[in-house]
Amino acid sequence: MLMEFVDSSVVEQIEIKMIRPSQFAIRDKFQKNDPEFETLVNSIREHGLLQPILIRPLTLGFEIVAGHRRFNACKNLRWRYVPAKIRELTDKQAYEIQLTENIQRKAMDPLEEAEAFRRYIVDFGWGGMTELAKKIGKSEEYVSHHMQLLKLPDDIKERIANRSLNVSQAIEIAQIPQEKQSLIVEHIMNNKLTVRQIRELKSVLHDDGNGADDMACVASPRARGPIIAKKTYLTLKIALNRLDNLINEVHNTVEPDQRAEIIGFLMGVRLKVHSLIDDSIRFKNNSMKK
Structure with missing residues (x-):
């Protein structure tokens, strides 16, 4: 009983x-x-x-x-x-009650939550992410993702605090290499990217692997040309990614008698975008040499 x-x-x-x-x-x-x-x-x-x-x-x-x-x-x-x-x-029980109350009231911003989680797990050593998640009624992924925000540079944290960058966007940024974070956040803000678009951009950055070039562009205040060229390249790569998704969608959803014409059109657009990507790469390389 x-x-x-x-x-x-x-x-x-x-x-x-x-x-x-x-x-x-x-x-x-x-x-x-x-x-x-x-x-x-x-x-x-x-x-x-x-x-x-x-x-x-x-x-x-x-x-x-x-x-x-x-x-x-x-x-x-x-x-x-x-x-x-x-x-x-106990101290632990008192902390858990405070934390749960503030989360339920939505009284804390994402960074305050992340810091409270860190203190519970790291500073006080009261339990791991799994135990904390159960205590506050959240998923372990929720706790883990919020704690990743603490690794972001101060300029990005400031954007989270003033609500110009939402927590979902920030979590995506926290999962990319630090040397690329400042560049990607500027692109996200300027183009008002959704979480899905950020994930596409992350995929492009992963495939591209030009972090050193990105940092060289950012380091020089006069080097706006390479930055614009890089943004153009990223935008076109995202467009190519979306075209591939559309082609897959046509294969899965469109009737066979209409499929060939639509795919032919999309493949033609894809070829043009590929050509533009080649142009943007050449322009970027020339800009970096200047």
């Missing part, structure tokens, strides 16, 4: 000065001028604190486990006491 979980916590009015923030705080960013925080303050002022904060007892006083924003809102209202649920928890 399975035993049911028994919540042994109690709810008490605890003096605010006896409560301190968590030593394992998941989020470092807290701004009192945040409009959402002001809305929370006004809601608590009008309706009271509908959900007590969660705290755990320490040798001296208590530590917040969940409800930092609610606690700060009550403090902002100059409350002396705050309703709190008190529960005995």
Whole structure:
């Protein structure tokens, strides 16, 4: 017979000065001028604190486990006491509760999540990706992919933080060699590439193998010609890849009596694109010599 979980916590009015923030705080960013925080303050002022904060007892006083924003809102209202649920928890349990709450509330950006995962696994050594994924209700792939974001250079991380680059795009970038990341992110931003298009571009870069040429182009501020030539080459390679996908699609979906004409047309286009690729390679090589 399975035993049911028994919540042994109690709810008490605890003096605010006896409560301190968590030593394992998941989020470092807290701004009192945040409009959402002001809305929370006004809601608590009008309706009271509908959900007590969660705290755990320490040798001296208590530590917040969940409800930092609610606690700060009550403090902002100059409350002396705050309703709190008190529960005995280990450091690991307290961290897991904080992390799960913030993920469910979507309160963290992707880099904050990644850093929280890294601390759990690497700094504190509380478990691997599999265990952490189970604790927070996410897949192991989700945890692994987010942690890869931490390996990205600072300029790309900044784009993630200001939301000019979404997490799906960033994860794709994190999976290519570092020497090509800065070049590819510029191409993605300028051309507004989807995740599928980024994967096609990655395939092209893998086949091309000209990372050294790319870095030479980026290194010289005067060498815009080679950069444009490289972008042209990549764009044409992507177009060739898509044409091949279309040809395969025709083979699988079009009736035989129409198939020959369509494939003939696509093969003609493919031949022209191939010729343009050859031209772009020649132009790129000439530009690199100048």
